[in-house]
Each structure stands twice: as structure tokens, then as C-alpha cells.
Amino acid sequence: MQPKPTALKILDVVSIIVLAISTYLALFFAPTELVMGQVQRVFYFHIGTAWVGLLGFVLAAVSGVIYLVTKDMKWDRFEVAAVEVSTMFFFLTIVLGSIWARPAWNTWWTWDPRLTTAAVTELIYIAYFMLRQGIDDPEKRARFGAVYTLLGGISAPITFMVIRLFRSIHPVVVGAANANQDKLSMTGDMKIAFFFALFAFTIIFIDLIWHRVRLSGLEEKVEQLKLKVSM
């Protein structure tokens, strides 16, 4: 068995440190929001997980395209890693959002464009895993996976656009779409906590993807060894 690369070990430690710092910044350093109070603190992690969740889905669609062109299994491993890690992060985003929405909107859930799109996107990627599970041939599994991530990557933004036909109550952080939407205005300290959370989750995301890609490589090796033994 190959040992864990040193760079990955360092990244593990860095991930834990930035997560700790980000938690401190979100819970203690950032000032309490005037209208929403303490519950607003959940927002820093909510945005952090949402950012890496979306980033992963975009990366998965891109690596799907690269796989279809090059047929190199390396890109399939990356695609699975990206979807798997992002599905978890995106689930966290939805849960954190719900925790915030209960006091802010007085409901756990509303069928707002962002929430609905988030739920649909999550379902697309759960379907992706079910699709992969049903195929034994690794090459075919990779091909179908790539095709489906691409379809999902195109369909999710269109879903968002379509549901925007209805009115949204979700606060807009960057650039309000229209005047009557809530706009969250951040003070300097809040901005520090906000951007640090984005940074921290990006590091954690890279770390997890690296682990997952490495795991896929090891899994493949085990498969091959098993085949050798049985032959």
C-alpha cells in the first residue's frame, strides 16, 4: 500500500485549522446582526458549503466532458469525487438554510426558487449515484456518469431560471435582482468572517476531493488484485 502523500497530510492539518478559525470568526468574531440576531451566524457556513457544493457540480460537468473526449479514467475518478463531496456539502447547505429559515421566515421550508432548485439539484445527483450503481462495466459506468452530469449541469440553471418566474423571498447577498428583495448588508467584520468561510470551505473541499480520488485509485487496485487472485 502506498503511503499518504506528505502534501495531503499537510492539507489535512490546514483544513482542520481553517475550519476552527472559521468557526471562531462566525460564532464569536462577527458582530450580531441587528434584525435577525444570533441565528444569522449560520449564514457564514451556509454560503461556504453552498459555494463549494456548486463548484463541485460545475467541476463534475466539466470533467465529464473531458472524460467523454479523452476516455481517461482519471477524469471519471475526479468526477465521482466532485459529485460525492458536493452532494454532502449541498445537503449541509439545505439543512443550515432550514435552521436559519425557521426563525427568519417562520417556516422550515418554502418553495422559493433557490430552495426548490437546491432540492432538485440534490435529487439529480442522487439519481447519478443510482445510475452508476446499476452498471457493472467500469467503462460504461464512466460514460453514462459523464453524460448524466452534463445533463444535470445544463438543466439545473434552467430550473433556477424557470422558478424565478415566481417571486423570491430569499435574501440576495451579491447584487439584488429587484428593489423589493431583502438585501443583506455586511459590516467590515462580517465580511472578514464571510470571505474566510469561503476560503476555509474551499480548502476543505480540495482536501476531501483529493482523499476521494485517492480512494478510487486504491479501490481500482484492489479490484485488479482480486481479479488476479481469482484467475
Next chain:
Amino acid sequence: MVTNKQPVTRNASPSLLKATFAIVRKDLAAELRSFELISAMLVFSLLVIIIFNFALELDVKVRQSVTAGVLWTTFAFAGTLGLNRSMSTEKDRGCMDGLLLAPVDRSAIYFGKAISNLAFMLIVEAIVLPVYSILYNVNLFRLDLIGVILLGSIGYTAVGTLLSAMSVQTRTREVLLPILLFPVAIPVLLASVKASGSLLAGAEFSEILTPLNILIVYDIVFISVAFMLFDHVVEE
């Protein structure tokens, strides 16, 4: 069977259009003999409408607001039934291998299957609409509504044909298609429901332009994407 014997030119592979319509003709001819697929879709649609009748208590007031939703749910469910069946007959009887061996462009197979799937869906819709009109006393025979249904069905079968070609090759087969198809087809279903609902509520044509534009965009985007990806799905 075709009886006129024309000399067959073997050196040139047929054009895309010719090959596409040969596949459509094959599917329609097979269906006209057995009516397996259309009858299953049709009976299923009527059952869904009857279930909705009890589930939603479709009285006059409720009917106004939910007709579009009931219709599109029915079409979507019946649609997956047809898509599954049409692709699995190809797979089971080894016809897919035959089609793949034919010296035609692979996209002809995609367009052929998509057009025949669309035809089955439209035939079922053409029967369900009058039945629904009679049962619930609403007039669904309107040119604008039929246009919306046509656009929605095109988008639905365009992506459905690609995904059914994938799902028949998996272990879970029929079960998988709706799970793969529904989340990806949500934009087209939503826009269709929205457009049909507004039309039935007596909205002006200009009010449904937004969902109509989305339907057209979705159709164009997904027909071209599916056309490009189909090669990767059937390759052996």
C-alpha cells in the same frame, strides 16, 4: 410488408433524413400491428385521471386551477411508460444491435426513436384531451394550448429518449428512468404547466411568452445536447 421491389443501391449509405424516417416507419408499423404501447399508455392515463378525480375532489372550483397540473402529471407518467417500453423492446429482441450495425449515422437512430416516441405521446395526448374535456366539461381544444402541449412533449421526449437508452442498459432498468428523467425534465414540466395554466385561466397570449420562450430554449438546448451525447450512450 412492402411489396414493390426497387433496386437497392448498396454502395451509398442512406441520408440522415431517410434513415431517420425509416426507423420512425418501423416503429409506427410495429405499433400499428400490436397497439401494445399506445393502449398501455392510454389506459394508464385514464386511470391516473380517475385517481386524481378522487384525490383532488375535482369539483368545478378546483378544476379551474388544477387542470393543467393534472394533465401534465398524466402526460409525464404515461410518457415514461412509453419511453421505457419503446427502448426495452429494442434491447430485448436484440434490435438495438441490428440498428447499430446498420450503415447509418448514429444520430439517425436517436432522431428516429425520439420522433416515434413523440408520435406515441402525441397520439395518447390527442385521445386524453377530448376525454378530459368531456369528463370535466372544460374546453381543451384550443390551438394555443395544443401548441404548448406540442412544445412540452418535444422537450420531454428529446431528453427522455436519451435517458431511456441509458436506463435500459442498467441493472434496475425500468425503475431508473423516471428517477433520471424527472429532475432533469423539471424545467420543461414547470414551464408547460405554467403556460397551460395561464391559458386555461383565460390569459392573453402575451402573458405566456416567458414560459413559452423557456420551452423553446429547452427544446433547442436539449435536442442538440442529446443529439451530441447519444453516440456515447449506445457505443459498445
